[in-house]
Amino acid sequence: MSDIATGTAGIAILLILILLRVPVALAMFVVGFGGICVLSDMDSAMSLLASETFTLASKFELVVIPLFILMGNIATRTGVSRALYDAAYAAVGRFRGGLAMATLMGCGAFSALCGSSIASALTMGKVSLSEMERYRYAPRLATATVAAGGTLGILIPPSTGFVIYAILTEQSIGRLFLSGFLPGLLLLLLFIVTVALICHFRRDAGPAGVPLAPAAARQAFLAALPGAGVIFITIGGLYAGVFSPVESAAVGSGLMALIGLMRREIGFDDLWDAGRDSAQTTASVMMILIAAHLMNPFLALNHVPQWIGDTLTTSGLPPMGILALIVLCYLILGTFMDGFAMLVLTLPIFYPVVIAQGFDPIWFAVIVMIVLEMGLLSPPVGMNVFIVHSVVPHVAQSTIYRGIVPFWLAMIGALVILTAFPAIATALPDWVMGPQR
Amino acid sequence: ETLKFAHFVAPTHTLTEAIVTPLTEAVAPLGLAIETYPAGKLGAGPAEQYVRVVQGVADIVWGLPGYTSSQFRLTMLTELPGALPAGMTGADFLWNGWDAGLLTKEFPATVPLALWTAEPAVLILRDKVVREPADMKGLKIRVSSSITAKVVEMLDAIPVQMPAGDVYNALQTGLVDGVITGSSAISDFKFDEVLKHVTLGIPLGNQSFFVVANAKRVAKLPEGPREALLKAGGRVLSRHAEAAWHAKSDTAIAGLHARGPDVVTDLTPEEIAAFDAILLPFTQKTVAAMKAEAAFKTMRGE
Amino acid sequence: MPGAFATGLGLVDRFCARVSGAALLGVAGLLLADVVGRSLGRPVFGAQDMAEMAMVVVIFGAVPLLEQRGGQIQVDLLRPFMSRRIEAGIGRLSHALAATLWFTLAWTLWQSAKLSSMLSLSTNILGLPKAPFQYLLAAFVMIAGLGAVLRTIRAQRAEHV
Numbered sequence: 057m058s059d060i061a062t063g064t065a066g067i068a069i070l071l072i073l074i075l076l077r078v079p080v081a082l083a084m085f086v087v088g089f090g091g092i093c094v095l096s097d098m099d100s101a102m103s104l105l106a107s108e109t110f111t112l113a114s115k116f117e118l119v120v121i122p123l124f125i126l127m128g129n130i131a132t133r134t135g136v137s138r139a140l141y142d143a144a145y146a147a148v149g150r151f152r153g154g155l156a157m158a159t160l161m162g163c164g165a166f167s168a169l170c171g172s173s174i175a176s177a178l179t180m181g182k183v184s185l186s187e188m189e190r191y192r193y194a195p196r197l198a199t200a201t202v203a204a205g206g207t208l209g210i211l212i213p214p215s216t217g218f219v220i221y222a223i224l225t226e227q228s229i230g231r232l233f234l235s236g237f238l239p240g241l242l243l244l245l246l247f248i249v250t251v252a253l254i255c256h257f258r259r260d261a262g263p264a265g266v267p268l269a270p271a272a273a274r275q276a277f278l279a280a281l282p283g284a285g286v287i288f289i290t291i292g293g294l295y296a297g298v299f300s301p302v303e304s305a306a307v308g309s310g311l312m313a314l315i316g317l318m319r320r321e322i323g324f325d326d327l328w329d330a331g332r333d334s335a336q337t338t339a340s341v342m343m344i345l346i347a348a349h350l351m352n353p354f355l356a357l358n359h360v361p362q363w364i365g366d367t368l369t370t371s372g373l374p375p376m377g378i379l380a381l382i383v384l385c386y387l388i389l390g391t392f393m394d395g396f397a398m399l400v401l402t403l404p405i406f407y408p409v410v411i412a413q414g415f416d417p418i419w420f421a422v423i424v425m426i427v428l429e430m431g432l433l434s435p436p437v438g439m440n441v442f443i444v445h446s447v448v449p450h451v452a453q454s455t456i457y458r459g460i461v462p463f464w465l466a467m468i469g470a471l472v473i474l475t476a477f478p479a480i481a482t483a484l485p486d487w488v489m490g491p492q493r
Numbered sequence: 494e495t496l497k498f499a500h501f502v503a504p505t506h507t508l509t510e511a512i513v514t515p516l517t518e519a520v521a522p523l524g525l526a527i528e529t530y531p532a533g534k535l536g537a538g539p540a541e542q543y544v545r546v547v548q549g550v551a552d553i554v555w556g557l558p559g560y561t562s563s564q565f566r567l568t569m570l571t572e573l574p575g576a577l578p579a580g581m582t583g584a585d586f587l588w589n590g591w592d593a594g595l596l597t598k599e600f601p602a603t604v605p606l607a608l609w610t611a612e613p614a615v616l617i618l619r620d621k622v623v624r625e626p627a628d629m630k631g632l633k634i635r636v637s638s639s640i641t642a643k644v645v646e647m648l649d650a651i652p653v654q655m656p657a658g659d660v661y662n663a664l665q666t667g668l669v670d671g672v673i674t675g676s677s678a679i680s681d682f683k684f685d686e687v688l689k690h691v692t693l694g695i696p697l698g699n700q701s702f703f704v705v706a707n708a709k710r711v712a713k714l715p716e717g718p719r720e721a722l723l724k725a726g727g728r729v730l731s732r733h734a735e736a737a738w739h740a741k742s743d744t745a746i747a748g749l750h751a752r753g754p755d756v757v758t759d760l761t762p763e764e765i766a767a768f769d770a771i772l773l774p775f776t777q778k779t780v781a782a783m784k785a786e787a788a789f790k791t792m793r794g795e
Numbered sequence: 796m797p798g799a800f801a802t803g804l805g806l807v808d809r810f811c812a813r814v815s816g817a818a819l820l821g822v823a824g825l826l827l828a829d830v831v832g833r834s835l836g837r838p839v840f841g842a843q844d845m846a847e848m849a850m851v852v853v854i855f856g857a858v859p860l861l862e863q864r865g866g867q868i869q870v871d872l873l874r875p876f877m878s879r880r881i882e883a884g885i886g887r888l889s890h891a892l893a894a895t896l897w898f899t900l901a902w903t904l905w906q907s908a909k910l911s912s913m914l915s916l917s918t919n920i921l922g923l924p925k926a927p928f929q930y931l932l933a934a935f936v937m938i939a940g941l942g943a944v945l946r947t948i949r950a951q952r953a954e955h956v
């Protein structure tokens with residue numbers, strides 16, 4: 057069997073195993089390990105299994121992932137995230153679909169605290185799904201709103217997605233974080249418009265809430281102040297040079313815990329549990345990341361990615377055509393692959409192709425993040441859908457996927473707008489950090 | 494026969510013209526092919542490269558002793574201030590050690606094909622100008638090894654540890670005031686965008702590098718290709734690699750000079766002497782503490 | 796007897812998860828101390844080295860409980876089209892594969908740890924030796940492997956009842 061054939065067979069087996077409900081990380085471990093055995097030898101496979109596992113588990117850059125998850129977990133336990141949500145509700149709850157819009161704005165605010173889409177969807181899901189059920193929102197709208205809103209976690213800084221992009225492409229993390237800010241707001245706006253349109257056409261999907269009395273509204277805004285303060289310090293300190301992105305997550309967790317402990321909203325046992333739960337979430341995500349890294353040597357040895365890259369570069373297509381094909385590749389891969397795994401596997405191939413076509417690396421990062429977000433919502437492997445499903449198990453996965461269709465269209469809209477006006481992504485980092493040379 | 498050459502930098506890195514191309518071209522006529530796997534495709538990161546070649550994942554690897562310094566006690570001597578005598582290349586310093594059998598223990602199960610050092614490390618600063626040791630007081634300086642960390646502390650500055658990819662940002666935001674690195678790394682990490690000054694001449698040592706092949710794999714090669722590979726490697730290839738590093742460094746420094754008269758601070762011999770007075774005794778003490786005086790002399794060709 | 800074994804293993808799994816959670820809180824505290832210390836001119840020496848090694852405990856200490864709870868991420872989409880028998884069969888296959896993976900990983904980490912101590916590999920600044928952490932990682936995945944074996948046996952039994 058040729059290398060390419062082995063590679064193709066490996067990818068097919070991976071897909072089949074994943075669809076047959078073999079855990080995603082396990083399937084990647086098995087195919088990566090087996091593939092290296094076939095293309096190289098057993099000793100190499102053994103050695104890579106050990107070294108990739110240990111290298112990734114002890115990689116300092118990845119400490120951000122558990123720390124941001126920890127920060128989100130503590131925020132949930134202290135009620136800070138609920139306070140942020142209530143403030144958003146005070147602003148827009150009285151409109152039709154207002155609660156869903158408030159959820160989206162809460163997601164946006166939480167995304168500014170948390171670098172992970174999974175953690176964002178999980179946190180906001182716990183806070184808002186019960187509220188929306190109470191106000192008789194259609195489950196399809198409620199769940200899809202949380203799943204879609206949660207994806208903002210990797211677009212609005214901080215973002216573990218941008219961190220991994222930065223590591224793989226040697227771009228500046230700060231620049232990447234800044235680039236996601238305006239597109240994040242744009243996408244948030246498009247999501248809110250989507251909810252408004254859904255509620256306009258299906259009047260029972262999101263009934264209007266009772267307007268809050270001015271005093272109650274003021275109360276809600278006041279209660280959100282500590283959370284807003286933590287957001288301000290965490291992000292402000294990053295750009296003022298007080299701490300690095302990794303450290304900002306530690307500072308955020310620490311502040312959040314301090315607020316909770318001082319206001320007696322949590323005890324040390326809550327903190328203890330938050331640590332354990334965050335480590336569990338981290339492990340399930342990191343297993344996929346580590347397994348994906350074992351797939352990397354397999355893909356390098358079978359030359360399939362190189363072949364795809366070469367085919368794209370020599371296709372004679374105009375740059376926009378190549379870009380469209382790459383986005384299409386991502387959308388297809390995104391249906392079944394985890395976002396992080398996809399980033400690690402495909403970026404080393406597609407990135408040089410895209411840069412050679414004259415596209416801006418920072419702008420492309422934003423495009424990739426939005427496409428990854430779409431992958432988080434698309435069947436069969438829609439990570440955020442799994443998360444929302446775990447919060448409300450009585451709503452079928454297929455119901456959530458159907459609700460997501462309009463949000464998916466909004467994301468395609470965002471891609472089109474960003475391609476027409478790349479400055480939405482690049483203007484802010486260029487303004488703050490000076491133009492990139 | 495095909496050998497797998499693995500490294501962790503982009504194919505455009507100096508390593509390609511310094512080592513990969515000359516090595517590949519030297520053995521190709523004898524039917525020995527070298528296939529390169531750049532950018533960590535056969536396993537990520539610099540720290541595990543030596544393990545990968547020993548375990549046979551790759552047949553040849555490029556590595557930095559600084560990432561696993563406890564394995565490379567004597568190879569790491571190049572990082573000490575003033576270790577290399579004036580006019581001597583790092584390649585000669587290291588091969589002197591190898592030829593005397595001093596380094597054998599540090600390279601188990603492999604055959605070194607090249608041992609060399611980068612150009613002397615320089616001090617890159619985001620803001621301040623450093624001309625004398627007192628200027629260093631209280632500055633937060635990013636370091637990547639324990640030797641450099643101690644050097645920074647000797648100068649009353651604060652050593653800060655962070656991943657290489659974060660340094661650009663840290664210089665930009667002022668998280669650190671400076672970084673100690675070879676000047677050839679300035680363009681690799683885009684430091685030129687965020688630095689205001691560079692001080693040349695402080696004795697900050699030279700980073701060392703190795704290219705090694707799996708010893709068993711080499712022994713199994715047919716005689717012709719094996720001889721060609723071993724002949725292609727050695728002192729000459731190492732000097733060639735070091736020259737490539739120096740050339741890149743010269744380009745980087747020239748680029749900084751072109752930016753303006755106050756970017757590069759080239760210390761005068763008197764100014765250097767002030768740093769020597771603090772740092773050279775540190776080198777003596779460290780070598781003595783390692784009980785490596787004899788080895789150090791041999792490597793310096795004394 | 797298998798019941799007692801399962802109970803004991805469950806306790807060990809939960810203990811490892813607690814250790815992992817504590818390690819995560821420790822990393823957060825360590826980095827916080829480093830930030831504060833640096834602003835006062837006294838950063839925690841080698842904080843990065845310590846955080847890196849602690850991360851090994853954070854991630855893999857969590858794996859045994861994750862394995863026990865079946866917390867690994869899976870795809871549910873074809874589930875409505877699978878008969879119960881097929882589903883059970885694949886479940887068993889997954890547990891068996893997982894057990895094989897964890898034991899293989901434990902063994903190869905053990906070998907790597909031996910190589911690490913031969914080469915005396917350690918972290919950059921503090922010189923923390925790598926080998927003990929590789930042994931620890933091997934121990935964690937070994938426990939996870941035992942859990943996977945237990946789940947394979949249980950799935951087998953459930954099938955035959």
Ligand code: NA
Nearest residue numbers: 167209212214
């Ligand atoms: Na975010």
Ligand code: NA
Nearest residue numbers: 390391431437
């Ligand atoms: Na998907």
